[in-house]
Every structure is written in C-alpha cells, then in structure tokens.
Amino acid sequence: MKKLSMICVLLIIATITANAEKLTDNLNYNVRLGYNLGGTAPIGIPSSIRGMDSYDPGWNLSYGFDVQKDIRGPWGVMTGIHLENKGMEVDARVKNYHMEMVQGGQRLEGYFTGNNVVNVEEWLLTVPIMATYHVGGNVKLKLGPYISYAMSHKFYGHAYNGYLREGTPTGDRINLGNTEEQRGSYDFSDDMRRLQFGIDVGADWYFSKRWGAYADLSWGLTGIHKSDFKTIEQTLYPIFGTVGLTYKLK
Amino acid sequence: MQSSKLIWVIILLCGCLSSCFKEEPLNAECDIESVWVHTDNPDDFFFNRTDTIINVPYSKSEITFYVKRNSDITHMAPMFKITEGATIEPANGSLQDFSRGPVTYKVTSQDKQWNRVYNVAFQERSRTVTDTLKFDFDNYELDKEYGKFYVWYDKNEDGKTTYLWATGNPGFRYAYSTMKDPDRYPTTPIAEGIDGASVKLETRSTGAFGVINNKRIAAGNLFYGFFDTKYVLTETMKSTNFGHPFDKTPIKFEGYYRYKSGDKYQDKNGNEIPGKKDQGSIYSVMYRNHDNAGNEVMLHGDDVLTNPHIVAVARMVDVTGTEDWTKFELDFKYFDNIDETLLNNYGYNLAIVFSSSYEGDHFEGAVGSTLLIDKVRLICKKTE
Known part of the structure; x- marks a missing residue:
C-alpha cells in the first residue's frame, strides 16, 4: 500500500509541475456541490449475507474545487480538492456470518444468524487526478485515480433478532433481541484506514455558459479497514456515485 | 450523454447491492434440539409423561432420561429433532441397548463441516435415603x-x-x-x-x-x-x-x-x-x-x-x-x-x-x- 501512495504522490507532483509550465494558459476553474450515494460493500457478496432489509444512503455531500486544463485537441487534465462525506446505514439479513461484538476491550466472537445493522460515516478530503475528454461542445468525460484522506471515520453497528453461536457453529448459543438491552453491539471505528485510493469515472455537462451538472462514480480500491483487521472476513470497499451541480468560475 | 451515464451509475450500484446475493449456504449447525421415546406403557418406565421428551439446551451434550427402577432399557429407540438438514449416527429412531451405559450419537451438519457428539443415557432415579x-x-x-x-x-x-x-x-x-x-x-x-x-x-x-x-x-x-x-x-x-x-x-x-x-x-x-x-x-x-x-x-x-x-x-x-x-x-x-x-x-x-x-x-x-x-x-x- 505504501508503494501505491508513493506513486500517487509522484503523480500529483508530476501533474502540478506539468501544469506549472503554462500555469495561466487555458485554465478552467469550477466549484461543485454533489450528493454521494453508495455504500461500503464486499466485492462479490458472500453467501452468508442473505439480503438487505433496509438501506439508508444518508446525507452525503461533496463540495469540490477543480482546475481543468486543455492540453491537446479534446484531451485535458483535471485535478482539485473535494471535501466529501461517504456514509450509509444498511440492515442486512445474515446466516452464519462470522462477527465479533466488541465493547471496551471485551469481545464475543462467533457465527451470527439474524439481522445486522452497519453504520458507516466518513469525512474525506479527496484529490482526484483525471484525464478529461471533450466529446461535444458541452460534455466532458473524466477518468483517473483519486486519493482520499479520512479526517473522521466511524464504523459501528449491532446484531439483533437472531442468535450467536460462540466461536464455532457448534458453540454455545446466545439469543439476541431487538432492544438496546438485548442486542450485540460493536464499534470498529478505530480499525479504519485513513488513506484511501480508488478510480473515479464521470462526466460534466454544461447546460449553460457557467452552470453544469455532473455525475461521477468513485470505486474504492482500498478497503475501509486497515489490512490487519480480520474480524470482518470480507474487505469492504467504498463504492459511491455522485450527482450534482458545477459552476464555472473561469 | 448525461442521462446514459447516470443510468450506468445506477445499474452498477444496484448490481453491487442486490443482484450479487448468492444462494443460501447449507446449515452449519448440528444440534439435537429435542429427544423423545415412545413406549406403549410410558407409566411403566417414567414417573411423568413429560419425562418421555427432553428439550436439550444448546450448551448440553449429556442427555439423561430418568426412569423407574428395574425398567427394561435394553430396547429403546430414541427419536431426535436435529438441526434442519443435519444427519445423525446411529440412525434416528434406531433400537439401542441402554442397559450397558450411555449411547453416543454423532450429529453432522448439513454442510458436513461441523459435528457434535452427544451421550444419551437412561438412568434410574435413585431414592433419597437420608433424612x-x-x-x-x-x-x-x-x-x-x-x-x-x-x-x-x-x-x-x-x-x-x-x-x-x-x-x-x-x-x-x-x-x-x-x-x-x-x-x-x-x-x-x-x-x-x-x-x-x-x-x-x-x-x-x-x-x-x-x-x-x-x-x-x-x-x-x-x-x-x-x-x-x-x-x-x-x-x-x-x-x-x-x-x-x-x-x-x-x-x-x-x-x-x-x-x-x-x-x-x-x-x-x-x-x-x-x-x-x-x-x-x-x-x-x-x-x-x-x-x-x-x-x-x-x-x-x-x-x-x-x-x-x-x-x-x-x-x-x-x-x-x-x-x-x-x-x-x-x-x-x-x-x-x-x-x-x-x-x-x-x-x-x-x-x-x-x-x-x-x-x-x-x-x-x-x-x-x-x-x-x-x-x-x-x-x-x-x-x-
């Protein structure tokens, strides 16, 4: 992962220096405000996750400032800084799902069958570095990597309306109910990674001289937890779509 | 252009969130949930009719039927309710001789990955002698x-x-x-x-x-x-x-x-x-x-x-x-x-x-x- 971060840092520096040559030429500045909708999920959902009873995307806003420069023909580059929130709440039905309840150093680990609520909240500072391509007079496609730094991160939830088999599916059985007193809670906020990478693909469409709409898909290539975190067997990746408005400053 | 992009985003997201649910995994548990015996004259064997059935707590693997003194326990055929899809050995309802001590049963889970061993005994309830x-x-x-x-x-x-x-x-x-x-x-x-x-x-x-x-x-x-x-x-x-x-x-x-x-x-x-x-x-x-x-x-x-x-x-x-x-x-x-x-x-x-x-x-x-x-x-x- 360290290698990857080095490459990204180098890429940023390369982009900045490349642009520095004719810094004032053909630079477009724009600000954007969007809504992030998505989730953190394993790629290839394991069979132990049986279904989703509810999904709350939450109010995830993305504020951005981008600089775009046309380089040759339809091609250009874009970078910027986005302050964004990626979160969700999912209530999933699981069967024999390996999990651990953790509170204040006390642990209870085993296989849970029932409902599992997961809450994720992250505030991120994201720098995308994208190639841009003008397909028409007012539509620009974007593709490139992004790097994010999580300024705050929360991952918590509870298991309810089911039972836990302690240790293995043959272990002691503990029933879980649906009140705060009867469910199993966990909080893995401290096990989350701060630096994240991924791929961003999207399009900007200007419907007036200064106003435009945009849609992006950012696909996380790093899991939201640290790599040595094994309590949740599947790595959870942040995958979010963004739709919003953009305003051209110059 | 814009709308087709949006549709793609939506398709991708929906794809991740819903269509990837796989087939339900086979059961991994292998519990005896209850055991019962049927005899033509339960009153000859048992003090109470309810003693013919035992609901087995999940934490227990020793199961004991308490019977009257001198009950003939050489031909008993306990029936088991086990986790759905699991198998039991010796067979459910097979005749066993419990006069030589507890009989060991092994329950294997539907996914064949797990098993539990139980001992089933028929024991005389001994009288309390001392006052x-x-x-x-x-x-x-x-x-x-x-x-x-x-x-x-x-x-x-x-x-x-x-x-x-x-x-x-x-x-x-x-x-x-x-x-x-x-x-x-x-x-x-x-x-x-x-x-x-x-x-x-x-x-x-x-x-x-x-x-x-x-x-x-x-x-x-x-x-x-x-x-x-x-x-x-x-x-x-x-x-x-x-x-x-x-x-x-x-x-x-x-x-x-x-x-x-x-x-x-x-x-x-x-x-x-x-x-x-x-x-x-x-x-x-x-x-x-x-x-x-x-x-x-x-x-x-x-x-x-x-x-x-x-x-x-x-x-x-x-x-x-x-x-x-x-x-x-x-x-x-x-x-x-x-x-x-x-x-x-x-x-x-x-x-x-x-x-x-x-x-x-x-x-x-x-x-x-x-x-x-x-x-x-x-x-x-x-x-x-």
Whole structure:
C-alpha cells in the first residue's frame, strides 16, 4: 500500500509541475456541490449475507474545487480538492456470518444468524487526478485515480433478532433481541484506514455558459479497514456515485 | 450523454447491492434440539409423561432420561429433532441397548463441516435415603468446556457425581471475556469455611458490555437448578431454572453465612441510590413440577417466590451484615399439603437459592456485596 501512495504522490507532483509550465494558459476553474450515494460493500457478496432489509444512503455531500486544463485537441487534465462525506446505514439479513461484538476491550466472537445493522460515516478530503475528454461542445468525460484522506471515520453497528453461536457453529448459543438491552453491539471505528485510493469515472455537462451538472462514480480500491483487521472476513470497499451541480468560475 | 451515464451509475450500484446475493449456504449447525421415546406403557418406565421428551439446551451434550427402577432399557429407540438438514449416527429412531451405559450419537451438519457428539443415557432415579441432605461445597472444579470458572458437584449416595448446583458464572464469562482469573468471577470457592471450603458469592461489575446492554452488575449466585446461557441477553430471568425433582418433605433449611454489603447501591441505570444498603438472598422453595394439564412447571427468576405451584417456602427475611459466621435456621412454611403419591413419583421440585444481591436479578445492587455460604442442611420428614 505504501508503494501505491508513493506513486500517487509522484503523480500529483508530476501533474502540478506539468501544469506549472503554462500555469495561466487555458485554465478552467469550477466549484461543485454533489450528493454521494453508495455504500461500503464486499466485492462479490458472500453467501452468508442473505439480503438487505433496509438501506439508508444518508446525507452525503461533496463540495469540490477543480482546475481543468486543455492540453491537446479534446484531451485535458483535471485535478482539485473535494471535501466529501461517504456514509450509509444498511440492515442486512445474515446466516452464519462470522462477527465479533466488541465493547471496551471485551469481545464475543462467533457465527451470527439474524439481522445486522452497519453504520458507516466518513469525512474525506479527496484529490482526484483525471484525464478529461471533450466529446461535444458541452460534455466532458473524466477518468483517473483519486486519493482520499479520512479526517473522521466511524464504523459501528449491532446484531439483533437472531442468535450467536460462540466461536464455532457448534458453540454455545446466545439469543439476541431487538432492544438496546438485548442486542450485540460493536464499534470498529478505530480499525479504519485513513488513506484511501480508488478510480473515479464521470462526466460534466454544461447546460449553460457557467452552470453544469455532473455525475461521477468513485470505486474504492482500498478497503475501509486497515489490512490487519480480520474480524470482518470480507474487505469492504467504498463504492459511491455522485450527482450534482458545477459552476464555472473561469 | 448525461442521462446514459447516470443510468450506468445506477445499474452498477444496484448490481453491487442486490443482484450479487448468492444462494443460501447449507446449515452449519448440528444440534439435537429435542429427544423423545415412545413406549406403549410410558407409566411403566417414567414417573411423568413429560419425562418421555427432553428439550436439550444448546450448551448440553449429556442427555439423561430418568426412569423407574428395574425398567427394561435394553430396547429403546430414541427419536431426535436435529438441526434442519443435519444427519445423525446411529440412525434416528434406531433400537439401542441402554442397559450397558450411555449411547453416543454423532450429529453432522448439513454442510458436513461441523459435528457434535452427544451421550444419551437412561438412568434410574435413585431414592433419597437420608433424612438430612448435606451440602458442604467442598467439591468444585473448573468448568470442563472453557476452564474459566468454577462449578460445584456432589457425590451421590451411590457414588455417582451429580452437577445439581448452578451459578451465573457462565453468563459472566460472556460479558467479561478478558477475565482470566476464575477467582474473580461472581461465584468462587474459598478455602476458609466453617469446615473445609465455602462458597463466596460476590456482586461484580459486568464492564463495558454490561453498560451497553444495561446489565451493569452480576450478583454472585448459587442455586439448585440449571443455568441456560441462551437467554443471558434477552429474557435474562429465564436463564435461571430453579429446582430439581425431589422425593422428600423438607422441614428445615439451615446453614452458615457471612454477609457484607458493598459500598454503593446502584439502580439498573448505574445511578447510586444514597443510603440504600444491599442484602443477600437465602431461601428454599418446594413446588409442584407439573400443572393440572400435565405441563412441566419450572421456576425462573421472575416467579421463584410467587408461582402458584409453590407449596412451601423457607426464606430468610433480612440477610444483612454479619462479621462472623452466623447460623441460619429456617422452617418451611407450607401453603398446601404434600401429596405423598405425587412426592414418590417425583412430582415436586426443590429449589435452593443464594445470592449476594437480593435485587441482582434486576441488575440492581452494590458491587462488592459478599455472601459466604457453608454447611447447608436440608432436614426432611423422617420416612420409616
């Protein structure tokens, strides 16, 4: 992962220096405000996750400032800084799902069958570095990597309306109910990674001289937890779509 | 252009979130949920019709049918209800000879990855010979499964080991996984007693899990019965099953105790109630173990002193501070006559309960409240 971060840092520096040559030429500045909708999920959902009873995307806003420069023909580059929130709440039905309840150093680990609520909240500072391509007079496609730094991160939830088999599916059985007193809670906020990478693909469409709409898909290539975190067997990746408005400053 | 892009985003997201759910995995559990035997004349074998079926707690792998003396147990065919899809060996309903001891059954899960081994026994219920039952609590060991907390056992008159005393220690283990020291569980043995070892019951804090689940304390308890861990989080009162079948008429309940109240009495939410002193619990209850319709009756935390099937109670009213070992002597107060036939057919259960916090079943009490118990005697009506 360290290698990857080095490459990204180098890429940023390369982009900045490349642009520095004719810094004032053909630079477009724009600000954007969007809504992030998505989730953190394993790629290839394991069979132990049986279904989703509810999904709350939450109010995830993305504020951005981008600089775009046309380089040759339809091609250009874009970078910027986005302050964004990626979160969700999912209530999933699981069967024999390996999990651990953790509170204040006390642990209870085993296989849970029932409902599992997961809450994720992250505030991120994201720098995308994208190639841009003008397909028409007012539509620009974007593709490139992004790097994010999580300024705050929360991952918590509870298991309810089911039972836990302690240790293995043959272990002691503990029933879980649906009140705060009867469910199993966990909080893995401290096990989350701060630096994240991924791929961003999207399009900007200007419907007036200064106003435009945009849609992006950012696909996380790093899991939201640290790599040595094994309590949740599947790595959870942040995958979010963004739709919003953009305003051209110059 | 824009709209087609949006559609792609939506398709991709929906794809991730919904269509990837795979087929349901096969069951991994392999429990015997219940066992029953069918005989043409159940009354020849069993004291009660309900003794022909046993609902097996998940934590148990020893299953015992109690039968009358001289029952022919050479051709019994127990039927099992096991986890869906699991298989059992020897076959469900196959004829077995239980006269040579317990028969071992192996249950394999539907996904074939897991198995559990059970021992099923048919045992004669032995008559209580002595008129005074003695409980000195000198026999204890670490629990066999986890080796984390103490359990107590007795030696029967015929030399067999019986585990008739239970504690809430298994529940405390869930709350306090980091507790490595068996002597810091709520119920522990201590060396200095009236003679030999005694039992120490101490109300303990249940830590972070206790706070989040609003079950902040665990009173030390010791009772004649069975603790079912399945209910520790949900219907907590149901986890304490008070009582075992008993075939004598108890008259007196006595023993020795010492008590010290903890400093701060706290309510369920952990708030201190200034000036309130904790107390212990010492009582014994005799009750009919079947209702009029023939259903089994078991007393739990919520009705151990109020259930209408109770026929007699010996209860100490104020278990408060005593520096030195103090003797308690309690007479059984009868609300109903003992039916001798029913008594001989094990139609009554006897429960004995000790606790370091009298409202510990509601998670109220003072951390540090300590009750020591030793040399308990149950004096029964003499039979010829």
